Amino acid sequence: MDTSGIARILEDSDNFLLLTHKNPDGDAIGSLLGLLNALREIGKNVDGYFHEKLPANYARFADIPALYENLPDFGRYDIVVCLDFSNPERFGPQTDFSRYNVVNIDHHPDNNRFGSSNFVLPEAAATAEIVFNVLNDMDSARISRKTATFLMIGLIMDTGGFRFDNTIPSVFSAASELLSLGADYHAIIDAMFFSKSADFAKMEAEVVLHHLRTGCDGRFAWFYLSDMLLDAYGVDEKNTEGLIEAVRSIENFKIVAIFRRKDNGFRFSLRSKDGALSVGIVARELNGGGHELAAGGFIPSDTIEEAEGIMLERVSKLFADAGAGKEA
Numbered sequence: 001m002d003t004s005g006i007a008r009i010l011e012d013s014d015n016f017l018l019l020t021h022k023n024p025d026g027d028a029i030g031s032l033l034g035l036l037n038a039l040r041e042i043g044k045n046v047d048g049y050f051h052e053k054l055p056a057n058y059a060r061f062a063d064i065p066a067l068y069e070n071l072p073d074f075g076r077y078d079i080v081v082c083l084d085f086s087n088p089e090r091f092g093p094q095t096d097f098s099r100y101n102v103v104n105i106d107h108h109p110d111n112n113r114f115g116s117s118n119f120v121l122p123e124a125a126a127t128a129e130i131v132f133n134v135l136n137d138m139d140s141a142r143i144s145r146k147t148a149t150f151l152m153i154g155l156i157m158d159t160g161g162f163r164f165d166n167t168i169p170s171v172f173s174a175a176s177e178l179l180s181l182g183a184d185y186h187a188i189i190d191a192m193f194f195s196k197s198a199d200f201a202k203m204e205a206e207v208v209l210h211h212l213r214t215g216c217d218g219r220f221a222w223f224y225l226s227d228m229l230l231d232a233y234g235v236d237e238k239n240t241e242g243l244i245e246a247v248r249s250i251e252n253f254k255i256v257a258i259f260r261r262k263d264n265g266f267r268f269s270l271r272s273k274d275g276a277l278s279v280g281i282v283a284r285e286l287n288g289g290g291h292e293l294a295a296g297g298f299i300p301s302d303t304i305e306e307a308e309g310i311m312l313e314r315v316s317k318l319f320a321d322a323g324a325g326k327e328a
């Protein structure tokens with residue numbers, strides 16, 4: 001992975017704003033805070049901005065100052081670094097990125113190269129892995145214990161704790177080096193995988209017991225996470241990142257989807273366990289995008305039933321095409 005071009009840009013400037021996508025996940029948070037911390041440690045002037053407060057399991061690691069909710073004036077910075085998002089819509093607030101000097105660093109293959117400089121490296125398992133390589137390429141930077149912890153969060157979460165298909169040898173190399181540098185691996189694992197609240201566990205059980213719907217001969221499962229369900233268990237939507245993985249871990253399901261009501265329709269996340277079944281294709285057809293095995297989008301619709309019907313049709317086609325491909 002060639003990251004020397006990014007390293008040079010970061011070496012040569014002093015004044016940065018770092019951004020990532022809305023509803024930030026572990027990679028978004030880890031790569032942003034890791035780069036923020038490393039650049040600050042070598043005396044650069046850096047702000048990091050999140051569109052919303054971080055989920056509780058991440059907040060305990062985010063003990064360095066960042067900006068939340070109040071959008072800063074981009075014009076005050078020499079360079080705006082966009083991390084882990086493939087198009088301006090994923091950022092959240094409507095922004096004309098073409099007005100600024102934008103360095104776009106991402107590993108999503110469908111990145112539309114909205115930056116002034118674009119470093120789209122789909123071979124990276126996580127944007128945090130790219131940042132790790134960038135910092136190694138910078139003569140002036142080093143990876144401190146704190147930076148290592150942030151980057152480890154990104155690596156762990158985008159590989160599902162080193163379980164997903166993107167867990168390639170370079171991931172273990174980077175994780176090994178980060179661990180040697182003092183990354184707080186055990187605290188991360190504890191916070192991300194062994195700390196769900198009892199209320200969340202009950203809600204998860206209710207989803208599996210009463211809310212799963214299936215199609216495609218039981219190979220596709222989905223559920224609608226309503227506000228009513230969240231309220232009944234007192235769970236904040238922000239803290240539901242692991243819910244889809246819990247359903248995905250069930251043996252027969254090859255593809256799973258979660259729906260959430262949003263504005264005039266339904267936002268969805270999709271996961272696939274089979275490389276021949278690209279949910280990225282479905283998401284791109286439905287106002288979204290992402291990776292081939294993990295993607296999301298939006299279906300404008302008045303009712304959940306209608307949205308589910310549209311999704312079922314697309315996923316059925318995916319199974320049919322994959323079946324046809326196998327016979328060919």
Ligand SMILES: [Mn+2]
Nearest residue numbers: 027084127158
């Ligand atoms: Mn990522």
